[in-house]
Amino acid sequence: MLQKVKQEEKLRLACGSPDHSSAFMNVDSQCTDQHDKLPAIDKKLQSEIPLQEIVPSSDLSLDDSHINESARIGECSKPPDGPIESGSPASVICNSSKPDFYTLKGEICLDNLSIRELHGLFRATFGRETTVKDKLWLKRRIAMGLTNSCDVSTTTFTIIDNKLVNKGTDNSFQNADGMLTEGSDGEAKNLGYETSPTSHSSQMENHQIVLGKRLGNLSVELDCGSDDLQMEHRGAKRVRKPTKRYIEELSEVESRDYTPKVISSAKNTGQGQTSPKYCIRPPGNAPLNERTIVTRLDSLGGSGVQVPFVSRVRRSRPRKNIMALMKFDSSGMGVAAKLVQEALSVHSSPPESEHADKDSKVRSASEQIQPQFAAEPEKDKRRSVMSTIELGKNLGLKQTDSSEDNSDDGIATVPTAKGGMRRKHHRAWTLVEVIKLVEGVSKCGTGRWSEIKRLSFASYSYRTSVDLKDKWRNLLKASFAQTPPDDGINSRKHASVPIPAAILLKVRELAEMHAQVPPNLGPGKLPSVSRSVHQTRSGYL
DNA sequence: GTTAGGG
DNA sequence: CCCTAAC
Numbered sequence: 001m002l003q004k005v006k007q008e009e010k011l012r013l014a015c016g017s018p019d020h021s022s023a024f025m026n027v028d029s030q031c032t033d034q035h036d037k038l039p040a041i042d043k044k045l046q047s048e049i050p051l052q053e054i055v056p057s058s059d060l061s062l063d064d065s066h067i068n069e070s071a072r073i074g075e076c077s078k079p080p081d082g083p084i085e086s087g088s089p090a091s092v093i094c095n096s097s098k099p100d101f102y103t104l105k106g107e108i109c110l111d112n113l114s115i116r117e118l119h120g121l122f123r124a125t126f127g128r129e130t131t132v133k134d135k136l137w138l139k140r141r142i143a144m145g146l147t148n149s150c151d152v153s154t155t156t157f158t159i160i161d162n163k164l165v166n167k168g169t170d171n172s173f174q175n176a177d178g179m180l181t182e183g184s185d186g187e188a189k190n191l192g193y194e195t196s197p198t199s200h201s202s203q204m205e206n207h208q209i210v211l212g213k214r215l216g217n218l219s220v221e222l223d224c225g226s227d228d229l230q231m232e233h234r235g236a237k238r239v240r241k242p243t244k245r246y247i248e249e250l251s252e253v254e255s256r257d258y259t260p261k262v263i264s265s266a267k268n269t270g271q272g273q274t275s276p277k278y279c280i281r282p283p284g285n286a287p288l289n290e291r292t293i294v295t296r297l298d299s300l301g302g303s304g305v306q307v308p309f310v311s312r313v314r315r316s317r318p319r320k321n322i323m324a325l326m327k328f329d330s331s332g333m334g335v336a337a338k339l340v341q342e343a344l345s346v347h348s349s350p351p352e353s354e355h356a357d358k359d360s361k362v363r364s365a366s367e368q369i370q371p372q373f374a375a376e377p378e379k380d381k382r383r384s385v386m387s388t389i390e391l392g393k394n395l396g397l398k399q400t401d402s403s404e405d406n407s408d409d410g411i412a413t414v415p416t417a418k419g420g421m422r423r424k425h426h427r428a429w430t431l432v433e434v435i436k437l438v439e440g441v442s443k444c445g446t447g448r449w450s451e452i453k454r455l456s457f458a459s460y461s462y463r464t465s466v467d468l469k470d471k472w473r474n475l476l477k478a479s480f481a482q483t484p485p486d487d488g489i490n491s492r493k494h495a496s497v498p499i500p501a502a503i504l505l506k507v508r509e510l511a512e513m514h515a516q517v518p519p520n521l522g523p524g525k526l527p528s529v530s531r532s533v534h535q536t537r538s539g540y541l
Numbered sequence: 542g543t544t545a546g547g548g
Numbered sequence: 549c550c551c552t553a554a555c
Contacts, residue, residue: 238553238554238555239553240545240546240547241553242553243547243553426549427549447545448544449543449544450543450544464549466544466550469543469544469546470549
């Protein structure tokens with residue numbers, strides 16, 4: 001990393017930037033890279049491709065990126081050599097007086113560099129040579145490499161793709177297959193691009209390559225590639241923003257990591273509100289609010305998402321167990337004991353309705369009443385229950401026997417004796433259930449789990465629609481897993497239910513109907529299932 | 542409240 | 549099976 005930074009600086013010098021080597025550069029360029037490069041690329045692409053207006057269907061509007069960019073030029077970068085105007089008031093905000101040329105020079109540099117220079121930069125960035133002559137390709141690769149990311153936001157991605165698609169019915173930009181091959185081959189064999197220098201690269205290719213590189217795993221790369229390809233044909237996967245917990249934890253780590261630097265750099269401006277890594281982004285012409293937004297570009301699962309930076313303090317959703325423990329601590333046993341009684345009473349007078357299972361309180365409460373307690377730090381909710389219950393034990397409260405939970409017909413809950421398996425409430429799927437599930441799917445189609453639950457699992461109180469969904473997912477996996485005739489099902493040690501091949505077959509069939517074929521083995525890899533031997537499957541598709 | 546998807 | 553964001 002250091003090496004890389006060093007070399008980058010050299011390159012900056014080559015661009016006429018005065019020397020300003022400092023420890024901050026590292027951090028700084030990260031910040032700007034992440035934020036600026038991609039929009040910049042977009043912009044470039046845009047101008048290069050004479051296209052009509054893009055219609056950004058969703059969040060990352062193009063306007064936004066433009067604004068961001070111009071604004072950022074003012075704020076995050078202050079070249080000693082040349083005022084890069086835009087005179088935005090934002091520059092005042094910018095607490096980083098540390099100059100960063102990369103932001104503004106970055107594009108310019110890349111634009112003006114000769115192929116040779118680009119090669120140098122490429123080497124600096126990727127640590128290997130390239131013989132690609134395509135300037136555009138080089139620039140993109142380098143830019144992407146510097147962003148160090150799969151941070152191409154899905155949205156941006158789509159837009160670009162659309163653009164490309166729109167533009168090119170000629171497939172110069174769109175030859176997806178070609179792209180994939182070249183991209184991965186190049187990366188894999190270190191041959192670069194030379195084999196077919198004529199074709200243009202696409203955003204997609206870059207995406208893949210960088211991603212693959214990052215993961216350092218070719219197969220992953222290929223998978224991703226095919227995945228992306230599939231995306232074009234089917235709907236993109238729902239993107240998830242990182243969970244709150246993730247954000248919190250990450251923020252925690254980062255703020256710790258950068259603390260020293262923040263302190264040392266903060267004295268320049270007087271206040272260290274933000275770490276250098278984060279850019280303050282004034283909300284452009286969005287008239288909404290005066291507040292500046294602090295974000296960082298986070299890449300999670302390849303989806304670049306603007307993640308709000310949260311401070312270390314846990315906000316909202318205070319840990320519930322904390323609450324419980326606090327009660328215990330402060331007000332003594334009284335409250336806790338009461339809690340225990342509540343918990344106990346809940347299932348000592350069980351209505352035993354079929355919906356009892358849905359009540360998580362009941363569930364967790366009754367289930368945690370066990371002589372054994374897993375020593376592991378548990379999930380919040382459970383822990384609170386556990387602690388109160390344990391307390392109750394200590395107080396000498398009588399516990400009703402834990403076998404209550406199995407009242408229906410069930411098997412035991414949580415053996416959890418020692419080191420081994422402590423599944424909470426696990427109920428093995430019976431073959432009957434599986435069949436019902438398959439049936440239900442064939443009737444309702446996938447994705448309508450609650451419906452299936454209503455129709456086929458009305459009598460099974462314990463299978464929630466989520467369970468059905470999960471099971472289906474597993475079935476799917478199983479059915480598409482290689483099913484070589486030799487080992488087959490038996491080799492599994494403790495496979496709960498073997499799941500006859502016939503059923504798997506049916507699952508596969510249904511899956512194909514609903515376009516659920518996993519991206520890897522496309523349609524046709526498996527011997528096509530003889531179809532329509534049965535089923536009036538309501539033609540839902 | 543349901544669904545999708547990661548853990 | 550759990551969790552939780554997206555819907």
